[in-house]
Amino acid sequence: MSTDEYTLFTGKVKELINVDLSGYKEKQMRRRIESLMNRRGYQSFLAYYNLLASDRQALNEFMDRITINVSEFFRNVERWQVLEQRILPQILEQKNDNSLRIWSAACSTGEEPYSLAMLLKTSFPGIRYKILATDIDSVVMQRAQAAVYPIAQITQIPQRFRQQHIVERSGTFEIAADVRQTVEFRQHNLLADPYPSAIDLIVCRNVLIYFTDDIKDRLYRQFAASLTMGGVLFVGSTEQIFRPHEYGFRILDSFFYQRI
Numbered sequence: 001m002s003t004d005e006y007t008l009f010t011g012k013v014k015e016l017i018n019v020d021l022s023g024y025k026e027k028q029m030r031r032r033i034e035s036l037m038n039r040r041g042y043q044s045f046l047a048y049y050n051l052l053a054s055d056r057q058a059l060n061e062f063m064d065r066i067t068i069n070v071s072e073f074f075r076n077v078e079r080w081q082v083l084e085q086r087i088l089p090q091i092l093e094q095k096n097d098n099s100l101r102i103w104s105a106a107c108s109t110g111e112e113p114y115s116l117a118m119l120l121k122t123s124f125p126g127i128r129y130k131i132l133a134t135d136i137d138s139v140v141m142q143r144a145q146a147a148v149y150p151i152a153q154i155t156q157i158p159q160r161f162r163q164q165h166i167v168e169r170s171g172t173f174e175i176a177a178d179v180r181q182t183v184e185f186r187q188h189n190l191l192a193d194p195y196p197s198a199i200d201l202i203v204c205r206n207v208l209i210y211f212t213d214d215i216k217d218r219l220y221r222q223f224a225a226s227l228t229m230g231g232v233l234f235v236g237s238t239e240q241i242f243r244p245h246e247y248g249f250r251i252l253d254s255f256f257y258q259r260i
């Protein structure tokens, strides 16, 4: 399939759903889309586009495939220990009002913002905070807001958080209401929408890997602008930023970058 046809396809998809696929690494993205097309018996991007434009279910399936929604509570748990023991105390020390504005960007089904909320409630009881949780995909955000997870996922949550913050049902568990209340969900496209401002901690993990270097470059600058001085960007464990100084960051710890 020619690159031209793929380029034409990405342009049309952008018009249809305002998602700019040209910002995502082409090889990976094409492989995902082509496997979907094959499953449905399509060989041409343009014929497949016509299906997407006319069939809501095919469009949902497409959205689902291109966004990759896998998530976990306390993903890479040792990084969350560093967040708790080192990064958050440091951010709070430089603030004098004991309040935090946190943004969980590309939050998928909610495991990440709820991990933040449980950790803050347990380990930083005296502070005021708000967690903004965003994702491009409205379907996963609905699941995040429902806050009900299969029981198999419970082992991802450290024992000390489970007692107070989890309500077990048969086969599922629910995040307790007082934890849910600290998280506000909003749909947001990292490539197209304005970023919130005066954020103390941005958690944006396991999505930057899908973007091209040019897009990452732009996003790092936008994250830096979104943070307060001394604020921190927490990225995924395969998403090290090369030359952080170019974006106004310094390394605080592996995968934690402080705005300077």
Ligand SMILES: C[S@@+](CC[C@H](N)C(=O)[O-])C[C@H]1O[C@@H](n2cnc3c(N)ncnc32)[C@H](O)[C@@H]1O
Pocket (backbone or CB within 6 Å): 067, 068, 069, 070, 071, 072, 075, 105, 106, 107, 108, 109, 111, 112, 134, 135, 136, 137, 140, 188, 189, 190, 191, 204, 205, 206, 207, 236
């Ligand atoms: C692999 S999940 C990461 C979830 C979570 N941050 C974690 O690390 O467990 C990637 C998420 O990025 C979202 N995403 C993809 N492109 C996006 C974009 N342009 N703007 C906002 N979110 C996006 C997807 O919908 C998906 O939920």
